[in-house]
Amino acid sequence: MSVAALLMTALLFGGMVLFSFGFAAFLLKTLPTDVARASIRRAFPYFYLFVLIVAAVAGALLWPVDRGSSLLMAMIAITVIPARELLMPAINLATDQGNAALFKKLHGFSVTIGLAHIVINGYVLTRFL
Incomplete structure (x- = not known):
């Protein structure tokens, strides 16, 4: 397969794992809660843009060599x-309104989507073997 496709796929996998399990957790453990949450809120639009572009x-890059992986x-x-565009603003609104139950539901859905993206990306990486 294409080296460039492998590198981009690996970059996405590493970026998603680092952001999800490293960056957010680090901020929440090292900064005051209100500062950490505000920082994460500001970072998420850029994270999603990174995921979209990469x-x-x-x-x-995968299209010519592995159409299944390309579609994934x-x-x-x-x-x-x-x-x-929809879920992140709804999560922020639920937080701003103090609606903990809605926040928990929407955040759980967001986490599920993020984990699915990581699993799918990991599967694509295994196809390079």
Whole structure:
């Protein structure tokens, strides 16, 4: 397979894992809660943009060599759009309104989407073997 496609796929996997399990957890453990939450809130639009762009580029690079993997990466790129444009603002609104139950539900859905993206991306990486 294409080295560029492998590198982009690996970049996306590493970036998603680092952001999800490293960056957010680090901020929440090291900063005051209100500062950590505000920082994470500001970072998420850029994270989603990173996922969108890198998944789309990886998908395009994979198209000539592995169409199945290309479609999976395109699926990640496409599904991150409603997460960024609809789900993230709804989570922020629930937080701002103090609606803990709605926040928990929406955040859980967001985490599920993120984990699905990581699993799908990991599967694509295994196809390089």
